[in-house]
Amino acid sequence: MADGPMADHATLEHSEHDHADCTRAALAHAEAVCAAGGLRFTEQRRRVLAALAESHVPSSAYEVIDRLAEAGRRPAPISVYRALDFLTGHGLAHRIESKNAFVACTRAGSHAPDTAGEASGATVFLLCERCGAAAEAASPALDSALARLAADAHFTPHAPVIEIRGLCTRCREAA
Secondary structure, three states, X not given: OOOOOXXXXXXXXXXXXXXXXXXXXXXXXXXXXXXXXXXXXXXXXXXXXXXXXXXXXXXXXXXXXXXXXXXOOOOOHHHHHHHHHHHHHOOOEEEEHHHOEEEEOOOOOOOOEOOOOOEOOOEEEEEEOOOOOEEEXXXXXXXXXXXXXXXXXXXXXXXXXXXXXEOOHXXXXXX
């Protein structure tokens, strides 16, 4: 953990980044979550999560379908949407609302819904406007401020998500 307001520093990875480690970590975490919760981590769910973990650029459901079709038979859209619903519902993937796209979770377990179905902190996405990469970030200070804001408004948040657009270091330096 780093000092300061951002406890988990986000990094925006690019094409030369080896996603094999990301994929292995995402699948291992999903297996653990499913085993602990008595959930079925089906082959279709596994394939969809692996397809998302191939890149830190959010993918639409149809981009996931295209990736899966490269390795064999093209899956039915409904089966991919069901897998995405499962993955997002259990904190294993996220939906980037502004892009109507999905990304594998890179902060395993840090914001999965609790037993009451409430998120344990805000999910903050840093979105590069040039290369499309997305990174998750966490801030206990921000989580605390949002919790106070919601409490003051007598509001119970279920899925606090913040999207911040800008330029990643690489794109900013290339400009």
